[in-house]
Amino acid sequence: MKKLxxxxxxxxxxxxxxxxxFAEGAVETIPQxxxxxxxxxxxxxPSDLSLEEYNGLILMREEEKLARDVYMELGDIWGIRIFxxxxxxxxxxxxxxxxxxxxxxxxxxxxxxxxxxFTNPELADLYDQLIEKGSASLTDAFIVGAIIEDLDxxxxxxxxxxxxxxxxxxxxxxxxxxxxxxxxxFVRQIEINGxxxxxxxxxxxxxxxxxxx
Numbered sequence: 269m270k271k272l273x274x275x276x277x278x279x280x281x282x283x284x285x286x287x288x289x290f291a292e293g294a295v296e297t298i299p300q301x302x303x304x305x306x307x308x309x310x311x312x313x314p315s316d317l318s319l320e321e322y323n324g325l326i327l328m329r330e331e332e333k334l335a336r337d338v339y340m341e342l343g344d345i346w347g348i349r350i351f352x353x354x355x356x357x358x359x360x361x362x363x364x365x366x367x368x369x370x371x372x373x374x375x376x377x378x379x380x381x382x383x384x385x386f387t388n389p390e391l392a393d394l395y396d397q398l399i400e401k402g403s404a405s406l407t408d409a410f411i412v413g414a415i416i417e418d419l420d421x422x423x424x425x426x427x428x429x430x431x432x433x434x435x436x437x438x439x440x441x442x443x444x445x446x447x448x449x450x451x452x453x454f455v456r457q458i459e460i461n462g463x464x465x466x467x468x469x470x471x472x473x474x475x476x477x478x479x480x481x
Contacts, residue, residue, distance in 0.1 A: 333386065339413065351413070364442065455479060
């Protein structure tokens, strides 16, 4: 499934050293991800949802938690309000996804809301890497924020292409607008600090359009 493939590539994309990503010490072994076929036998789908729609909601619920948890941690490290403010927004996003999940009777994958704890092991690994990167400098922390929102926008656009449900579509579109606002905020801070951000998941053209450049 495309969205799981995107997650599987995150750790690979974070290992090379285009200036915005992780340098030495990045994880070298990529955990195996279950294929759709492996998951399908274990999933009892709501009658009106496809497997892609089901897995998309599960993924986005925890991906929004990833964003919230990273920003909370970076807020504690750097004491900068932007992280706290956007963490609060990500909490709202998490609740929006859960509301839609509940309408379909989908169990919440977040069994323990402790910061940095995830059911999805790839997200758990990514959380650790992002915190390590974001702890290096304030500019790196802003870059981490841009990376998260970049990924979010990419995943949301994939998920939107996989659903025809009005409530899911509306929720994803609202989340995408939020992520576009957030990436604009982070890129602005990166540039104020004398650095730049290159798109990692969406295209350079898509990023320029979002930034109004």
